[in-house]
Amino acid sequence: MTDSVNRGLSKPAAPTRRRLGFPVGQAPADAPRRRRRFSVLTRRDKLLLGLMVGVPTAIHVFFIWIPTIASGILSFTSWNGIGLDRIKFIGLKNYTDLFSGVYPPFWPAIQHNLIWLAVFLFIATPIGIFLAVLLDKEIRGTRVYQSAIYLPVVLSLAIVGFIWQLIYSPDQGLINSLLGTAGTAKAVDWFGNRNVNLWAILVAASWRHIGYIMVLYLAGLKSVDPGLREAASIDGASERQTFFRVVFPVLAPINIVVLVITVIESLRAFDLVFITNRGLNGLELLSVLVTNNIIGEASRVGFGSALAMILLIVSVGPIIYYLTRSLRADAE
Amino acid sequence: MTAAAESTAQMAAGNPRRRRSRGRYVLHAFLIVTSIVWLFPVLWAAYTALRPYADTGGAARGYVSIGGSYGFQNFIDAWTRIDMPKFFLNTMIVVLPAVVLTLFLASMVAFAISRYSWRFNLLLLMLFTAGNLLPQQVVITPLYRMYLALPLPRLVSDNGLFYDQYVGIIVIHIAFQLGFCTFVLSNYMKTLPKELNEAAVVDGAGVFRTFWDVILPLCRPPLAALATLQFTWIYNDFFWALILMFTGDKRPITSALNGLKGQFFTDNNLLAAGSILVALPTLIVFFVLQKQFIRGLTLGSTKG
Secondary structure, eight states: OHHHHHHHHHTTHHHHHHHHTSOTTHHHHHHHHHHHHTTTOOHHHHHHHHHHHHHHHHHHIIIIIHHHHHHHHHTTEEOOSSOGGGOEEOTTHHHHHHHTTSSTTHHHHHHHHHHHHHHIIIIIHHHHHHHHHHHTSOOTTHHHHHHHHHGGGGSOHHHHHHHHHHHHOTTTOHHHHHHTOTTSTTOOOTTTOTTTHHHHHHHHHHHHHHHHHHHHHHHHHHTSOHHHHHHHHHTTOOHHHIIIIIIHHHTHHHHHHHHHHHHHHHHHOOHHHHHHHTTOTTOOOHHHHHHHHHHSSSOOHHHHHHHHHHHHHHHHHHHHHHHHHHHHHHHO | OHHHHHHHHHHHTSOHHHHHHHHHHHHHHHHHHHHHHHHHHHHHHHHHHTSOHHHHSTTSSOSSOOOSOOOSHHHHHHHHHTTHHHHHHHHHHHHHHHHHHHHHHHHHHHHHHHHSOOTTHHHHHHHHHHHHHSOHHHHHHHHHHHHHHOBOOTTTOTTSBSTTSHHHHHHHHHHHHHHHHHHHHHHHHHTSOTHHHHHHHHTTOOHHHIIIIIIHHHTHHHHHHHHHHHHHHHHHOOHHHHHHOOOGGGSOHHHHGGGGSOSSOOOHHHHHHHHHHHHHHHHHHHHHSHHHHHHHHHHTTSOO
């Protein structure tokens, strides 16, 4: 598994370069030539540049990438976290345990993560894009509308959880008050009832996600050359046609960003669920299971790492996709 | 879709201007309704916070009602009940150094990789960008063990470890946020003319002076945008402190709100007031620095 992590890290280099249009071997040859122009750099300058890059890179690698690789290695072990000599390699056992259902919350978590992703991808993100398209028109007060829709983006997800509690609570919540069921036996505990709580929480999460996507997409729309739209309208294209046939394809770079953010955000989902009920009883998510295996009574490092690796493997795809696309655009 | 579709259909139907303005009304109506729906949860929290529990809970008027008394008592209670000043201070002890150091370190890397050519430029940029996209839970298990094992001088850590220390939380924020800031700043620095470096060299400026006196002052716009964004993100953090800070009294304000939840009974009016108070700094960012915040978000996705 570590192997696959490493491969994941080094893989993008080759394809990007190839797509950049010059063969792999040529790039390094190019670098020294350009560096020669700055041969005025003194030794001290070179040392300084090395430090300027080296120190932050060391911090980043040490605290982010070393643990990631360690997660990979530890996922093949059984360890209670105390004493390095207690680490026992057990091969794929953690993984087979997970997939064979020895750990009951695993499959529900996978399912909930997928539902989360589907709701973001097919409902929340399109709504965000749709609102951005509407707000991009020259209308009065567009600023005010924009502000209202993006307000939730600045709020901490922990606060979002508390704010929606006021709407969903069985005794004091708005919905049950409106239904006249507040405080009665008929009250629906929107965050507690395992038949509805995932959907209730997705409403709250989408509330924030839509605003985020709207802001990103609106910035993209503003960057579209107005001439394109004029040309389309002269050719008799309707607004809908103009968007789908002209604007949307031109915005390919933003579409990628939006897609990747949507996927990553749905894998990262944690705070809201943890605040609500610690990710139990209908709200299991991979991220919460990882956490519960560290701070729970029994610290199962190997097992938690295997869960983390699954989370990593799922996120590596979109990350590489994003890197190759965005850095290629960058170099052009 | 209705508003857009309608306005197009009418535009095609002749007499464009008048038809168009009718389409506009539909559009405005739709956007007004959407905005109200979006603001509603926050407004509802504010409304609830202004009312005492005695008026709304139990057998009294209920939450969906007007009348009774309004006031700031819930805010005062929330403020003192969980000792909010202490938790706000905890948050600031982490947020301020983390933002400043992240921007400082990220701008150095961005400067080196965007203004000079080296062999590892692209690789470095990938490393940082990918690191920023990782879900936090991927690193947390080994990180937690590292934090429990790594020594730190007693000068900055009263238990000699990274774990349960402000320094530890600051460091992980820096390590994690470096990715995004480096990406954004290097994109921006690439747009600055190459000749600036050459002119600086001709003037006899070394690398650090070129960075500090020539390039950095030109990067004020992205730095301001990133500072706003990072402030909000780090302020809003809940996860790192939850795992890496053991002492409840040292946790940031976002995790303090749980203290307002009772074990058997929760006063939602009090909780609403607490939520509003905790959200206040970010709401101020929202109202005052909106432009910076949006620019920060979009700088990462669009170029320059």
